[in-house]
Amino acid sequence: MDFGPYLFLAFLEGTVTAAVLALTAVGLSLVFGVMRIVNVAHGEFFMLGAVFAWWCTSLISGYPALGFLAALIVAPLLVGAIAMVSERLILKRLNYNPEGTIVATIALLYIIQQLALIGYGPDARPVEAPITFRIVFPWFGYAGYKLVVVAAAAALLLATWFVLTRTRLGLLMRATQYDRETALAFAIPVDRVYAIVFAVGAMLAAVAAVLIVPIQQAHYLMGNDPLLLSFIVVIIGGLGSIKGTVVAAIVIGMSDGIISVFMTPTLAKIIATLLVAMVLVWRPQGLFGQTAR
Amino acid sequence: MSVRATAARRNLHRIIVSHGGVIALLFAAQFVIGAYYHLSLTRVMVLATFAVGYNILFGYTGLLSLGHALFFGAGLYGAGIAATQFGVGASGAFVVGIAAGLLLAFALGLIILRTAGVAFMIVTMMFAQAGYLLVLYFGTYTRGDEGFVLKGALREAHLFGFSLNLADPVTRYNLALFLLAACVVGCIALVRSPVGRVLVAIRENEERSRMLGYNTFRYKLFALTLSGTICATAGAAYALLFAYVGATFASIEYSILPLLWVLLGGIGTVLGPVVGTLLMFYLVDVASSYTSAYMLVVGIVLLILIVWAPGGLLGTLRERKIGWLP
Numbered sequence: 001m002d003f004g005p006y007l008f009l010a011f012l013e014g015t016v017t018a019a020v021l022a023l024t025a026v027g028l029s030l031v032f033g034v035m036r037i038v039n040v041a042h043g044e045f046f047m048l049g050a051v052f053a054w055w056c057t058s059l060i061s062g063y064p065a066l067g068f069l070a071a072l073i074v075a076p077l078l079v080g081a082i083a084m085v086s087e088r089l090i091l092k093r094l095n096y097n098p099e100g101t102i103v104a105t106i107a108l109l110y111i112i113q114q115l116a117l118i119g120y121g122p123d124a125r126p127v128e129a130p131i132t133f134r135i136v137f138p139w140f141g142y143a144g145y146k147l148v149v150v151a152a153a154a155a156l157l158l159a160t161w162f163v164l165t166r167t168r169l170g171l172l173m174r175a176t177q178y179d180r181e182t183a184l185a186f187a188i189p190v191d192r193v194y195a196i197v198f199a200v201g202a203m204l205a206a207v208a209a210v211l212i213v214p215i216q217q218a219h220y221l222m223g224n225d226p227l228l229l230s231f232i233v234v235i236i237g238g239l240g241s242i243k244g245t246v247v248a249a250i251v252i253g254m255s256d257g258i259i260s261v262f263m264t265p266t267l268a269k270i271i272a273t274l275l276v277a278m279v280l281v282w283r284p285q286g287l288f289g290q291t292a293r
Numbered sequence: 294m295s296v297r298a299t300a301a302r303r304n305l306h307r308i309i310v311s312h313g314g315v316i317a318l319l320f321a322a323q324f325v326i327g328a329y330y331h332l333s334l335t336r337v338m339v340l341a342t343f344a345v346g347y348n349i350l351f352g353y354t355g356l357l358s359l360g361h362a363l364f365f366g367a368g369l370y371g372a373g374i375a376a377t378q379f380g381v382g383a384s385g386a387f388v389v390g391i392a393a394g395l396l397l398a399f400a401l402g403l404i405i406l407r408t409a410g411v412a413f414m415i416v417t418m419m420f421a422q423a424g425y426l427l428v429l430y431f432g433t434y435t436r437g438d439e440g441f442v443l444k445g446a447l448r449e450a451h452l453f454g455f456s457l458n459l460a461d462p463v464t465r466y467n468l469a470l471f472l473l474a475a476c477v478v479g480c481i482a483l484v485r486s487p488v489g490r491v492l493v494a495i496r497e498n499e500e501r502s503r504m505l506g507y508n509t510f511r512y513k514l515f516a517l518t519l520s521g522t523i524c525a526t527a528g529a530a531y532a533l534l535f536a537y538v539g540a541t542f543a544s545i546e547y548s549i550l551p552l553l554w555v556l557l558g559g560i561g562t563v564l565g566p567v568v569g570t571l572l573m574f575y576l577v578d579v580a581s582s583y584t585s586a587y588m589l590v591v592g593i594v595l596l597i598l599i600v601w602a603p604g605g606l607l608g609t610l611r612e613r614k615i616g617w618l619p
Binding site for chain 2: 038093094103104106109110228235264266274277281
């Protein structure tokens with residue numbers, strides 16, 4: 001295959017990665033932005049989404065499209081419920097203390113991951129794609145489902161943006177993010193906003209996982225990589241800035257495909273990790289973020 | 294003699310008796326317990342040294358690092374690679390391991406201490422992750438996840454004309470005990486010294502300490518370097534005593550574990566990390582005989598501690614009963 005088509009393939013793969021990454025990272029960014037807490041268990045909500053998707057499709061066997069549609073609704077709802085319960089039971093008790101919540105979400109990470117190991121087992125299991133058509137380019141065929149993933153992710157991101165900027169709920173979220181005390185003084189139920197934001201953040205990760213699981217297979221350790229990548233994206237994009245997060249996700253998702261052509265994945269990860277650490281040391285507000293008030 | 298001086302002297306007596314008592318108890322334990330617990334107690338004592346080192350930064354200086362596996366790993370690989378690749382012998386390898394941790398902690402401290410709070414936690418985690426990935430990347434020397442073993446002449450340490458057989462359980466136990474005791478004594482001396490007081494002051498209120506004229510950056514750098522060096526010492530000792538070096542010890546799990554041990558035993562207490570390591574080790578030991586998902590126990594205990602008992606065992610005890618505990 002020539003270089004041109006090869007680059008085109010890398011571009012397509014990069015777009016898929018970027019779309020899913022943007023969804024996951026926006027969830028993390030939303031939680032950080034509004035609640036000012038770092039959710040280390042975010043990757044596990046992603047994993048739970050994939051595992052529940054497998055569970056849904058295996059219940060409704062024979063009709064992959066139907067099972068997948070059910071998964072697309074049921075898995076995020078279940079994950080959102082789990083997230084909301086843990087927010088009420090744990091994070092609220094810690095009074096959203098930034099350091100305490102990191103330790104608590106680490107604990108949550110282990111608990112969810114190990115429960116998945118007990119309940120779901122150590123195997124990676126495939127989920128059938130709801131549609132099977134292939135797009136035939138002159139040089140290679142490409143799974144049409146992957147483009148559906150991109151479209152769905154874009155639609156969901158638009159919906160998130162719409163909710164945040166055009167609805168009352170979004171207004172409450174933004175008010176809480178801007179100034180918690182004043183929001184409380186204006187009788188905004190900050191407490192409830194926090195619970196909703198944490199659940200929505202987890203649901204975004206879960207829905208991203210449901211979309212990707214027909215390509216990737218469900219496994220109890222699959223949350224680690226999305227967590228690391230989302231961290232990178234959120235930090236580069238500016239902590240708490242949704243717009244920055246989406247831009248960074250596209251840049252990093254796209255370059256991920258291209259970098260992996262030139263370097264071994266381990267070396268690429270090392271360089272990315274060190275770069276992000278350096279960004280945090282010298283520009284803690286992120287590359288595109290504004291200085292914290 | 295004034296009342297305060299008498300009280301101070303009484304407290305010193307109590308500290309010497311209680312901490313000396315724990316060390317004496319650990320010494321006596323080797324004559325009572327069976328071979329299995331003998332080995333695991335040796336392991337616990339080396340890991341407890343790791344926890345004591347972690348506690349200097351976390352408990353006394355108030356800096357929560359999520360990347361101390363990096364320093365443990367530096368000691369482990371520093372010693373392991375020096376021993377197998379450069380043939381410096383066991384005692385030489387021990388020194389190399391400690392030096393590796395010291396240099397790394399100092400150099401890294403210059404960079405990462407520019408951050409604080411949540412950013413510090415993430416930056417330390419990122420550097421530790423980079424360190425872990427480096428271990429995997431240089432798989433030709435480190436043999437990655439599989440790790441390598443030290444054998445033959447490397448199981449003998451020569452020091453001042455003495456020769457120690459590191460494969461012998463009794464020697465191993467007492468070396469580990471000596472290491473732990475030295476670190477506990479050093480830690481008591483540190484926290485009772487003026488420097489230790491400044492570290493605690495930084496933990497309580499960094500702004501105010503700076504206003505009082507202390508160069509807090511320099512004190513934090515000292516604490517990080519000391520903490521990293523002790524953790525590397527524990528790592529080097531682990532490599533030499535148990536003759537195995539593997540990537541697991543540099544992974545994120547070994548950054549979380551010392552945090553857990555310290556939280557369980559009691560933040561900012563000298564013996565807390567020792568108690569925490571001992572309890573957690575046996576808890577995991579028991580859990581792993583029932584299920585392969587033993588990390589579940591780690592998560593649950595961590596959660597209970599952070600939500601209901603942030604002071605840990607000895608921290609709570611100090612608050613309620615024994616205020617003199619260092």
